[in-house]
Amino acid sequence: xxxxxxxxLHFVLDVLAGLGKLYVPAESNGITRFVxxxxxxxxxxxxxxxxxxxxxxxxxxxxxxxxxxxxxxKETVKPVADHHAPLILFGIRSxxxxxxxxxxxxxxxGEFVDELYRExxxxxxxxxxxxxxxxxxxFCQSMGLDPLAHRQSDLQMYDYDQYYGLxxxxxxxxxxxxxxxxxxxxxxxxxxNPVPALEFALEVETEGITEKLTGMFEHPLWEEVASKxxxxxxxxxxxxACHCFDISEKLDNAHCGSKIRCWDSxxxxxxxxxxxxxxxxxxxxxxxxxxxxxxxxxxxxxxxxYLCTGCGRCLAKCPVGLEITKIMELVKEVENDA
Amino acid sequence: MMKQLIAQMQEIARELxxxxxxQTVIGWEKGSRWYLSPPVFVRKPEDAGRxxxxxxxxxxxxxxxxxxxxxxxxxxxxxxxxxxxxxxxLIQDNQVRKENIVxxxxxxAGMRDQSAVNDEKEPHELPLLxxxxxxxxxxxxxxxxxxGEAVVDKxxxxxxDLDAGTGLMGGDLTGDGSYVSSxxxxxxxxxxxxxxxxxxxxxxSKCLRCYACRNVCPACSCRECIMDSExxxxxxxxxxxxxxxxxxxxxxxxxxxxxxxxxxxxxxxPVGIPLMALNQFLGQEVNKLLEAYDAGIDETLKPxxxxxGWPDFDGLFRCAKGVxx
Ligand code: SF4
Ligand code: SF4
Ligand code: SF4
Numbered sequence: 001x002x003x004x005x006x007x008x009l010h011f012v013l014d015v016l017a018g019l020g021k022l023y024v025p026a027e028s029n030g031i032t033r034f035v036x037x038x039x040x041x042x043x044x045x046x047x048x049x050x051x052x053x054x055x056x057x058x059x060x061x062x063x064x065x066x067x068x069x070x071x072x073x074k075e076t077v078k079p080v081a082d083h084h085a086p087l088i089l090f091g092i093r094s095x096x097x098x099x100x101x102x103x104x105x106x107x108x109x110g111e112f113v114d115e116l117y118r119e120x121x122x123x124x125x126x127x128x129x130x131x132x133x134x135x136x137x138x139f140c141q142s143m144g145l146d147p148l149a150h151r152q153s154d155l156q157m158y159d160y161d162q163y164y165g166l167x168x169x170x171x172x173x174x175x176x177x178x179x180x181x182x183x184x185x186x187x188x189x190x191x192x193n194p195v196p197a198l199e200f201a202l203e204v205e206t207e208g209i210t211e212k213l214t215g216m217f218e219h220p221l222w223e224e225v226a227s228k229x230x231x232x233x234x235x236x237x238x239x240x241a242c243h244c245f246d247i248s249e250k251l252d253n254a255h256c257g258s259k260i261r262c263w264d265s266x267x268x269x270x271x272x273x274x275x276x277x278x279x280x281x282x283x284x285x286x287x288x289x290x291x292x293x294x295x296x297x298x299x300x301x302x303x304x305x306y307l308c309t310g311c312g313r314c315l316a317k318c319p320v321g322l323e324i325t326k327i328m329e330l331v332k333e334v335e336n337d338a
Numbered sequence: 339m340m341k342q343l344i345a346q347m348q349e350i351a352r353e354l355x356x357x358x359x360x361q362t363v364i365g366w367e368k369g370s371r372w373y374l375s376p377p378v379f380v381r382k383p384e385d386a387g388r389x390x391x392x393x394x395x396x397x398x399x400x401x402x403x404x405x406x407x408x409x410x411x412x413x414x415x416x417x418x419x420x421x422x423x424x425x426x427x428l429i430q431d432n433q434v435r436k437e438n439i440v441x442x443x444x445x446x447a448g449m450r451d452q453s454a455v456n457d458e459k460e461p462h463e464l465p466l467l468x469x470x471x472x473x474x475x476x477x478x479x480x481x482x483x484x485x486g487e488a489v490v491d492k493x494x495x496x497x498x499d500l501d502a503g504t505g506l507m508g509g510d511l512t513g514d515g516s517y518v519s520s521x522x523x524x525x526x527x528x529x530x531x532x533x534x535x536x537x538x539x540x541x542x543s544k545c546l547r548c549y550a551c552r553n554v555c556p557a558c559s560c561r562e563c564i565m566d567s568e569x570x571x572x573x574x575x576x577x578x579x580x581x582x583x584x585x586x587x588x589x590x591x592x593x594x595x596x597x598x599x600x601x602x603x604x605x606x607x608p609v610g611i612p613l614m615a616l617n618q619f620l621g622q623e624v625n626k627l628l629e630a631y632d633a634g635i636d637e638t639l640k641p642x643x644x645x646x647g648w649p650d651f652d653g654l655f656r657c658a659k660g661v662x663x
Contacts, residue, residue, distance in 0.1 A: 029540060029543065029544055030544075030609075030610055031544055031609050031610060051608075051609075052609075061546070061577055062575075062576035062577050062578065136455075136458045201458045201459065224379075227379040227402075227405075228376065228377040228378070228379060228402075230550060230553040230554055230606075231553060232548050232549055232550035232553045232554070232606070233546065233547070233548035233549060233550070234546075234548045234550050234606075234608045237546045237548050237608075238546075238608060246575060248574060248575045248576075249574070250574050250576055251571070251574075260574070260575070260576045262575045262576050262577070264575075265548075268549075268566070269566065270566050284405075317608040319397070319550055319554060319602075319605065319606035320376050320377050320397060321369050321370070321374055321376030321377075322376075323370060325370070326370060
């Protein structure tokens with residue numbers, strides 16, 4: 001393991017910023033999220049995970065797919081320019097990295113590869129950071145994660161008092177370490193302080209939940225828990241793992257415009273509304289059920305992991321306290337005679 | 339005292355459900371943390387014991403009545419003073435039928451601000467919410483039943499436990515524009531219009547377009563919101579400065595003079611946009627241009643922007659101050 005003195009962090013960030021487009025967790029415009037590093041004026045924020053997840057870097061809330069022009073008998077389609085400088089994501093927590101692996105499953109794995117996602121993801125170097133304390137809404141450990149490290153990072157940083165311990169998990173990570181060494185920023189002496197186990201205010205039992213949910217599609221529980229839901233987009237938009245989108249148009253005038261893709265949410269009525277007006281998920285019961293079924297049943301069945309990583313963002317911000325941890329408890333408790 | 343009050347709330351709920359007067363009771367329950375009392379829907383008399391009330395019962399439950407507007411179901415809803423104004427709003431807007439709802443008024447000495455929590459496990463003192471510091475209707479202005487010391491009272495008032503010096507209250511109707519979201523409107527009014535424009539552009543640049551502000555609002559009652567209608571071409575789905583601002587302005591104008599200042603939009607906004615400042619500002623404008631008006635107090639008194647009087651100051655909405663009578 002290599003060590004870095006905490007006081008030298010901004011030198012490291014300056015070096016990293018020279019290697020690609022560097023994103024760091026920061027307080028910006030009154031909220032914490034990952035922003036492009038802009039030197040000293042960036043208010044780097046390393047206390048817990050950010051309010052807005054880093055998914056917006058790899059999968060932006062709105063992005064243009066292509067531009068088109070029609071008229072005078074000819075149609076042209078212009079792809080958006082390949083604008084991707086290599087990305088470096090600094091300070092990603094285990095929960096958010098796990099969520100990125102979920103996005104990878106959806107966008108990269110299998111028959112259909114999402115080119116826009118792939119272009120970004122393939123260039124990205126991920127520098128993970130261990131958590132020094134669990135946030136009030138965190139429950140990643142219950143979801144089977146280690147808040148101190150995630151193996152799919154390129155470089156793992158451990159938070160030890162005055163030092164960060166650095167360990168590479170990939171060639172990209174090793175290359176970064178070499179570069180930092182060249183800049184004389186690392187040392188081999190440092191202390192690998194034993195990190196006390198994190199104390200979680202929230203714990204939840206997940207064992208057997210996927211199997212149990214398989215038989216609960218028609219369970220009265222959904223009606224019961226869904227009534228208070230506002231069908232807003234908070235939980236899904238803040239979730240680092242939710243990845244639904246909608247493709248629509250942005251017209252400049254009658255002849256030209258662009259195709260855009262925007263985040264969408266299974267909580268919205270328009271999400272499943274069909275062209276003729278029929279909506280197979282007409283109400284709160286169906287929408288709330290879908291959200292939890294997708295996260296805890298369908299996704300694990302398909303990809304072998306939960307689509308919830310325990311980051312706690314939906315718990316923190318749901319205006320009516322519809323908590324996924326509570327849902328998991330209830331699913332465990334209720335009788336399933338379906 | 340609180341225990342007694344809760345027992346009374348549970349008793350009423352049980353009775354209403356047992357006798358079949360209502361099929362659902364909407365109240366609050368004890369949440370997963372000491373400072374959370376989220377909404378609960380009780381449908382069986384034996385579940386009435388879940389009902390709970392304390393200084394964290396912040397959510398305004400009246401908006402849920404919109405879920406019942408097309409149903410022939412009777413529901414009871416617990417209301418604090420401020421929440422009861424939303425019920426009046428809904429009745430006035432013909433969104434609910436009086437005979438289908440039982441509003442149960444609860445006493446309120448102000449709700450506490452959970453953003454000041456610093457210990458998740460051990461309960462500690464929290465300051466009042468800023469909206470509660472300016473409470474003018476601590477008693478329900480409309481209720482079919484009341485519990486505890488709550489009485490139906492349409493007059494301006496100060497909550498018992500509140501130091502009268504902190505609030506804005508007094509005998510005179512000042513209109514909803516006097517709701518102050520932490521002095522921000524005054525601050526904004528002091529800026530040049532360019533700076534003010536920048537302030538709002540910046541604020542709404544972080545809008546996620548999650549529509550929580552709309553969905554929680556008891557004054558937002560359109561059957562289909564223009565923001566959701568795919569074919570309107572008024573606004574696209576993408577988030578961009580123009581589209582976010584369009585959303586913001588539509589929402590603000592649509593509740594102008596109708597907003598009952600429950601503050602829910604601002605409370606639920608996940609990115610902390612000071613939405614109440616817009617509502618307050620528009621309330622002030624209504625007060626200035628038309629008349630001092632508190633929305634949702636008296637169902638027979640129409641919102642000034644919904645009336646036409648002669649002679650109106652601009653020839654269109656003719657109900658200028660002083661001319662209306
Ligand atoms: S669960 Fe909460 S955050 Fe999610 S849509 Fe419902 S009210 Fe909004
Ligand atoms: S479901 Fe909630 S806790 Fe789980 S990953 Fe998504 S936002 Fe985080
Ligand atoms: S609640 Fe906030 S983030 Fe959501 S749409 Fe309204 S203003 Fe935007």
